Amino acid sequence: xxxxxxxxxxxxxxxxxxxxxxxxxxxxxxxxxxxxxxxxxxxxxxxxxxxxxxxxxxxxxxxxxxxxxxxxxxxxxxxxxxxxxxxxxxxxxxxxxxxxxxxxxxxxxxxxxxxxxxxxxxxxxxxxxxxxxxxxxxxxxxxxxxxxxxxxxxxxxxxxxxxxxxxxxxxxxxxxxxxxxxxxxxxxxxxxxxxxxxxxxxxxxxxxxxxxxxxxxxxxxxxxxxxxxxxxxxxxxxxxxxxxxxxxxxxxxxxxxxxxxxxxxxxxxxxxxxxxxxxxxxxxxxxxxxxxxxxxxxxxxxxxxxxxxxxxxxxxxxxxxxxxxxxxxxxxxxxxxxxxxxxxxxxxxxxxxxxxxxxxxxxxxxxxxxxxxxxxxxxxxxxxxxxxxxxxxxxxxxxxxxxx
Amino acid sequence: xxxxxxxxxxxxxxxxxxxxxxxxxxxxxxxxxxxxxxxxxxxxxxxxxxxxxxxxxxxxxxxxxxxxxxxxxxxxxxxxxxxxxxxxxxxxxxxxxxxxxxxxxxxxxxxxxxxxxxxxxxxxxxxxxxxxxxxxxxxxxxxxxxxxxxxxxxxxxxxxxxxxxxxxxxxxxxxxxxxxxxxxxxxxxxxxxxxxxxxxxxxxxxxxxxxxxxxxxxxxxxxxxxxxxxxxxxxxxxxxxx
Ligand SMILES: Nc1ncnc2c1ncn2[C@@H]1O[C@H](COP(=O)(O)OP(=O)(O)O)[C@@H](O)[C@H]1O
Ligand SMILES: [Mg+2]
Numbered sequence: 001x002x003x004x005x006x007x008x009x010x011x012x013x014x015x016x017x018x019x020x021x022x023x024x025x026x027x028x029x030x031x032x033x034x035x036x037x038x039x040x041x042x043x044x045x046x047x048x049x050x051x052x053x054x055x056x057x058x059x060x061x062x063x064x065x066x067x068x069x070x071x072x073x074x075x076x077x078x079x080x081x082x083x084x085x086x087x088x089x090x091x092x093x094x095x096x097x098x099x100x101x102x103x104x105x106x107x108x109x110x111x112x113x114x115x116x117x118x119x120x121x122x123x124x125x126x127x128x129x130x131x132x133x134x135x136x137x138x139x140x141x142x143x144x145x146x147x148x149x150x151x152x153x154x155x156x157x158x159x160x161x162x163x164x165x166x167x168x169x170x171x172x173x174x175x176x177x178x179x180x181x182x183x184x185x186x187x188x189x190x191x192x193x194x195x196x197x198x199x200x201x202x203x204x205x206x207x208x209x210x211x212x213x214x215x216x217x218x219x220x221x222x223x224x225x226x227x228x229x230x231x232x233x234x235x236x237x238x239x240x241x242x243x244x245x246x247x248x249x250x251x252x253x254x255x256x257x258x259x260x261x262x263x264x265x266x267x268x269x270x271x272x273x274x275x276x277x278x279x280x281x282x283x284x285x286x287x288x289x290x291x292x293x294x295x296x297x298x299x300x301x302x303x304x305x306x307x308x309x310x311x312x313x314x315x316x317x318x319x320x321x322x323x324x325x326x327x328x329x330x331x332x333x334x335x336x337x338x339x340x341x342x343x344x345x346x347x348x349x350x351x352x353x354x355x356x357x358x359x360x361x362x363x364x365x366x367x368x369x370x371x372x373x374x375x376x377x378x379x380x381x382x383x384x385x386x387x388x389x390x391x392x393x394x395x396x397x398x399x400x401x402x403x404x
Numbered sequence: 405x406x407x408x409x410x411x412x413x414x415x416x417x418x419x420x421x422x423x424x425x426x427x428x429x430x431x432x433x434x435x436x437x438x439x440x441x442x443x444x445x446x447x448x449x450x451x452x453x454x455x456x457x458x459x460x461x462x463x464x465x466x467x468x469x470x471x472x473x474x475x476x477x478x479x480x481x482x483x484x485x486x487x488x489x490x491x492x493x494x495x496x497x498x499x500x501x502x503x504x505x506x507x508x509x510x511x512x513x514x515x516x517x518x519x520x521x522x523x524x525x526x527x528x529x530x531x532x533x534x535x536x537x538x539x540x541x542x543x544x545x546x547x548x549x550x551x552x553x554x555x556x557x558x559x560x561x562x563x564x565x566x567x568x569x570x571x572x573x574x575x576x577x578x579x580x581x582x583x584x585x586x587x588x589x590x591x592x593x594x595x596x597x598x599x600x601x602x603x604x605x606x607x608x609x610x611x612x613x614x615x616x617x618x619x620x621x622x623x624x625x626x627x628x629x630x631x632x633x634x635x636x637x638x639x640x641x642x643x644x645x646x
Contacts, residue, residue: 007513010513013501013502014501017501312497313499315497316497316498316499316510317510317514318458318482319456319458319485319491319497320485320486320491320510320511320514320558321482321483321485321486321487321511321514321515322482322513322514323478323479323482323483323514324478324479324482325479326482326514398459399458399459400453400458400459403493403497
């Protein structure tokens with residue numbers, strides 16, 4: 001114990017003695033490990049966010065989502081999509097064997113919403129009564145859309161807390177009026193806040209009965225998408241095939257004509273997200289691997305020079321009884337400690353940068369203990385690997401030559 | 405204790421051969437205070453390095469405590485240096501960033517296990533050379549004489565059988581030289597074996613046996629009946645200075 005402590009102390013004090021060298025050696029490592037940490041934290045953040053979002057959408061393994069408009073998952077973003085699904089489609093799908101529930105919705109184009117002298121611009125969505133339960137929304141005040149509302153295409157609205165804040169200054173608006181475009185509505189309920197999911201504020205929303213959205217707020221009776229829940233998660237692939245057949249028939253798509261809808265399963269969504277973040281992670285990992293390698297070479301060369309400068313010290317140690325391997329371990333220990341110190345600094349810098357990325361750029365990041373282990377492991381490996389040549393050089397010095 | 409027979413040493417630099425020791429026979433007995441003298445380049449340091457197991461001879465036999473050293477490997481030589489030998493060099497060879505105490509503790513770091521009473525023994529060794537008030541000074545903060553005394557304490561701390569000193573007074577003024585030699589004489593009086601290299605006749609005459617080396621051979625080997633007492637010289641010097 002005491003000996004180990006003395007060896008550690010010796011390594012620390014020679015690092016301190018050669019601190020300007022040590023600082024130089026650590027710079028590259030700090031950059032490499034910091035960027036590795038940022039990559040890792042961005043990846044973790046994205047994954048956590050996606051997982052949270054999928055959970056909040058009620059997206060379990062037993063459900064999938066059908067979206068209007070064709071194309072491929074992941075490459076449609078930003079493209080204006082044709083709205084192709086209809087309430088008839090929803091009805092056909094709900095009749096399929098193994099389908100437990102179909103929850104359609106209709107997005108109304110963003111419109112001006114006014115209440116008294118306040119106005120805002122928000123997402124308006126038509127939804128059926130089952131929508132709130134299916135997506136894990138609960139009520140803060142009042143009630144959700146009812147079956148009767150659908151039957152009458154009632155002009156009632158359920159609002160998110162952001163809307164409450166902007167239109168009513170935060171006061172409970174149940175029973176009060178608002179206008180969507182020119183159409184007057186009565187507020188019947190307020191949704192419990194869900195917070196932001198990074199790129200969008202989920203409380204910035206107004207829900208109206210689906211039939212009201214199709215009949216009173218837009219010129220068509222099409223729907224934007226629907227969530228389909230299966231009675232049995234193992235039948236997802238099978239029912240996906242049946243749904244495709246039904247929709248192609250409903251839309252009279254001939255052979256060779258591509259689908260005008262897109263079925264998104266949780267599996268595919270997860271794959272897409274990990275594929276996107278993986279390519280980013282691979283790229284940045286390459287960048288930090290290069291900087292780690294370069295810093296390793298820098299460490300090696302500086303330590304080689306330091307060994308020549310310290311030949312005398314090595315000679316003294318050999319004269320009083322240090323074996324070759326004692327010198328070898330000493331130099332390895334030093335390079336390991338430089339690297340570990342650089343790794344810890346890099347990790348701290350990376351955590352700080354990730355925090356700044358979240359604070360200033362709104363990029364979601366998350367810390368994970370595995371990132372800490374990776375950072376330390378990587379830098380220790382760099383230190384050990386590139387410390388071997390200097391350590392061998394030091395251990396190979398002849399005591400008499402070293403003392404000259 | 406030490407028996408050299410036919411020790412030779414030839415340096416090779418590329419194709420150039422430099423024969424330095426041409427066959428040294430030497431017997432060092434316990435408790436001796438031996439001076440090796442000779443002109444510069446006669447191979448004194450080379451011989452001392454071989455005696456101190458810092459270097460290997462090119463030929464011949466070296467028995468330390470009756471066992472042959474030429475068959476030992478590097479690690480075994482290091483262990484012997486650590487356990488049985490102590491070194492004092494002309495240029496002190498202290499670790500410049502370490503305190504006197506840490507310098508003296510250095511041999512224990514390589515002793516296989518770090519003794520419980522290491523710090524106590526190091527303090528004791530420093531007290532033995534009169535430096536109990538310099539424990540936490542670094543070499544840069546001490547005089548040459550003090551540095552050399554730290555080096556002696558370091559050579560002494562693991563209770564070696566022999567202390568080797570290569571021109572220990574070579575970098576010191578007269579007074580510091582006398583202090584250092586008087587410490588060595590005191591150690592020898594307590595029974596410690598010392599082998600010292602010098603080209604200074606005055607220093608040579610303070611030892612109890614004098615071996616002269618010329619061109620890599622032992623030229624003479626004599627006992628000094630009445631070595632000069634460094635302590636007395638030191639007192640004379642101090643009185644003269646008053
Ligand atoms: N490593 C070496 N390579 C070649 N020649 C050396 C080496 N070391 C010492 N010598 C030569 O050996 C001779 C004896 O050196 P040394 O033992 O240091 O002499 P001294 O200590 O008596 O002055 C000198 O001529 C010196 O140049
Ligand atoms: Mg010499």
